[in-house]
Amino acid sequence: MRTAFGEKFDVPPGYLNTASLGIPTLTTANAVAASVSRWAAGQADAPDYDLPVRQARTAFAELIGVPVERVASGSGVSPLVAQVAAGVPDGARVLVAEGEFTSVSFPFAAQAARGVTVTAAPLDRLAERAADFDLVAVAVVQSADGAVVDLDGLRASGARVLLDVSQSLGWFPHDLAWADWVVGAGYKWLLAPRGSAWLAVRPEAADWTLPVAANWYAGDDPWKTVYDLPLRLAPDARAYDLSPAWLAQAGAAAALPWIAGLDLAAVRDHAVGLADALLAALGLPPRGSAIVSIAGEGVAERLAEAGIRCATRAGRARLAFHLYSDENDLDRAISALTRGNGQISESI
Incomplete structure (x- = not known):
């Protein structure tokens, strides 16, 4: 120990x-174990998990420096990125880093039928090339080798920017309120269980974010939007929520607030x-x-x-x-x- x-x-x-x-x-491990025990004993109730979802969401917002109303909760990076990829205009030009983790690049490449093109360039040239593209999607820290992107250069480029913080958030201090989208998984440096992830959406980027996975938990009142039409999504980034993996969120609610306090x-x-x-x-x-x-x-x-x-x-x-x-x-x-x-x- x-x-x-x-x-x-x-x-x-x-x-x-x-x-x-x-x-x-140990605190996070015990929180997950206790949640499993309540489930196994028939003591768990679905609404009980709303609090840990909210606690983890709030801590993620604090870690990247944005209001909590901008943050959607999900279970993995690629399904959250897919809501951005589905929302970019037909024919959009997307720039990614060579060797980028495919949860960032594949959702955009899958939009090829709409004329969306994805171009890969060396990481150290992204900032200088960004202005020639509609959107740059890149990890702050590269998964393969730990290389760090030029955040200041991207911010100054004028392009829309999606940042993946899965390999940085938890050890790399961030202030990313300027980024159009910030996505991250919890199971690496945030020390949370796999099955927890978040997407922050800048209000000005909502026009390029499509709730293709709209579901009951993305509703304006999740426990009143479980049945029937019409569509009534949350008025903020919760509209992009994915149905939560409850046990993972129980662990994330213990892990992220602790890290946010460091x-x-x-x-x-x-x-x-x-x-x-x-x-x-x-x-x-x-x-x-x-x-x-x-x-x-x-x-x-x-x-x-x-x-x-x-x-x-x-x-x-x-x-x-x-x-x-x-x-x-x-x-x-x-x-x-x-x-x-x-x-x-x-x-x-």
Whole structure:
């Protein structure tokens, strides 16, 4: 058991895989377990989950710096992005990063029958090319290698912008009220269960957001819109809500408010400090990201043998340092990567 930032985590030594799956606080794990117990005992009642949905939604809004009325709740990134992709005009030109996570790019590519085109460009050129497109859809931090997009450049471009914060929110301080859409999953750096996700919609972007998954929970009063017509959706971003995964929301309601109460600059400094220390030990320059992508012969095998839990993405080992990572994890990774004569390099 580890203690970090005032919470306890049952995280094993060498766990550097938060970019795939975050480890919950003990409080969050207990909240989910208690919710399962109430369900199993026949004590759960559907309206009881409205409060955790509201608590998680409110915390997500706080984390990205927007009013809660702008935030829709869902279960995954791609179904939320799909409501944007379905709403862009026929013939819209969309710009994405090369190698972008497909939950961001595929919903737009699926609109090809309407003449919507999707163009991929290097991440470091998105800002300079953005003005030539109707919309830019990109992750703030890239899943494959941890590269960080030029947010200031995108903001100044004048293009509509959709940002995916799934690999950044929780360690990277954000103030994204300017972005047209902000989407994020809860099960990575936010340390919530899979099945929780959110979409923030700027009021000026509502004309390009279509509630294609309209359902009872998106109604103006969910417990009065469970039957019959006419269509009566919520007057704010709840109109884009997806029916909640209740147990996941029970965990998100414990996880997100806690993270929203942290000093995220301190979390960033801790996680990035460990990541950059690993790069320095390998003779590589710092990058200011909590995610490190390492290429080299036998790298994944050496890490696994040393008890390092990480992922392989785009043919490289991906290590992710979060608030519960510590010096022992760092030393274990350094030892594994500096053992032997195989050449090591970082993906840029």
